[in-house]
Amino acid sequence: MDREQTPLQRIAADFAQSKLALAGLAVLALILLVALFAPLISPQNPYDLAQLDVQDSRLPPGSKSGDGLTFWLGSDDQGRDILSGIFYGLRISLGVGVASTLCAVIIGLTMGLCAAYFGGRTDGVIMRCVDIQLSFPAILIALILLALLGQGIGKTIFALITVQWAYYARTVRSTALVERRKEYIEAAMCLALPPARIVFRHLLPNCLPPLIVIATVQVAAAIALEATLSYLGIGVPITEPSLGLLIKNGFDYMLSGKYWISFFPGIALLLTIVSINLVADQLRDVLNPRLQK
């Protein structure tokens, strides 16, 4: 291996070895750009009622609206352009997925580090909570919370955080338990550094690689779960539709052969989830020290 390489360069070079992962990364980057710049590139603002015309509703892909706009992917029952709806929906789906994963990572990381560093009763209580929570399927816990709290973006994010934190806590704890016994921690303890400094400056950076891998997979899982909850009508509210809700809105029309209202948002969801998984898969191989050459 080249000595001049920084760790980041090595990771990038290893990552680029898989064409499939690069393709996944390209698709993912495109999706992120689209989500970020949705208001600029959408042919129509799907939530500006002044731009909608009910006479344009349920037009098949490629047809023209009354005022000359082309619906490349068709229009829905309100006369909204499906393509614009997808661009805006991606923002919400990705936003909810990323925000909930970030919060859950922070909570899980702190809990896992505390459990590993302090051990004893702290460890026992935290890990028992994790065990009990992981014995229920994620969708059930999210359903219970949303059934009690009601719909809403904030509530959906809260439910997704609750569902996810336990995975991170468990992963971080097991990595931290191994790292804790290493000499650099012992050295830091000999210097009588405060526990917070040892935990966050010394232990934490070394626990990150496995966490990054799991968090990447979990973003996809969170997006899928959010879509499922919204599809069931208990996730995001109708005023801020994510991809899942767009799919739900078109479901009734699908049975009468108007497939495009559900189908294209479904494809967008599929591309998002699969591209994230491809990237995560390669990241796992790249960041796994046992597989390093």
Next chain:
Amino acid sequence: MPVFILRRLLQSVLVLFFMSLLVFVGVYAIGNPVDILINPQADQADIERAIAALGLDKPLWEQYLIFLRQALLGDLGKSFAYNIPAIQLILERMPATLELALAATGMAVLLGIPLGLWAGLAPDSWPGKLIMTGSILGFSLPTFWVGLMLIMVFAVELGWLPSNGRGPTTELFGVPVSFLSWEGIRHLILPAINLALFKFSLIIRLTRAGTREALLQDYVKFARAKGLSNARVVGVHVLKNIMIPIVTVIGLEFGSVIAFAIVTESIFAWPGMGKLIIDSINVLDRPVIVAYLLIIVSLFILINLTVDIVYSLLDPRVRISEAKG
């Protein structure tokens, strides 16, 4: 051993207690319980009678005790939408969910094990790779998305199979089931495939990993050295040894099949518990929501407890590490 079971039992009771508290706080303390628990169509006199009967004028901790006692007696109120006791409503819907879950599990096992064996015996062949790629998709695609595609292709475009409902049911020991008539089976196929997909992928991966590991073991080499036919080595020696983890996972995952049935039932309008809870949430039928949550949580605690106990009976290491912790 008795210590282990006692600890687990205690933990289960604690979780159940915590969940009942959560549901209680969610329904009674947040928002106005009068709106939530009393039919909005009731008149003033009825509302006052109901407030007194439900004890809503009492302090919160006393209300919780009343709620617990009612729950233990199996009285969780009447459904607003159906006007029959919530528990009875859910129990009526349970056979449909169980039938779907069993059909899906059966399908996942019957297809997953042979395909997993194939992928494990020939990991580098193209069918082996195809099976593995397929199983990754089965893991990452959301259930509802796959269900949608199944409906689009097989129900709408091809028109081969029905996309909603249970079809005609036949009574079997007093329980209505679908699988005894051809029309019922036709209704069962798509939802069962949809629900089976995730478990199917899981079983493929478990079987493949188990097979690859077993093939390297001495007993397989010995069986081959004895000159046994390939079919016998794989069918008897390998299969028997990989069945233990597979059976465990199938048992453990049965609860999650029931949980995911919520999604499948909603898509295919399958009249089970899962569709009932989603419908109830959408029309704010709170007694049914409370009853469903308590029943499903109890069911899960029961499944987990059974698995833990069976495990500790089978594997002494589990109870030793537990006794230490």
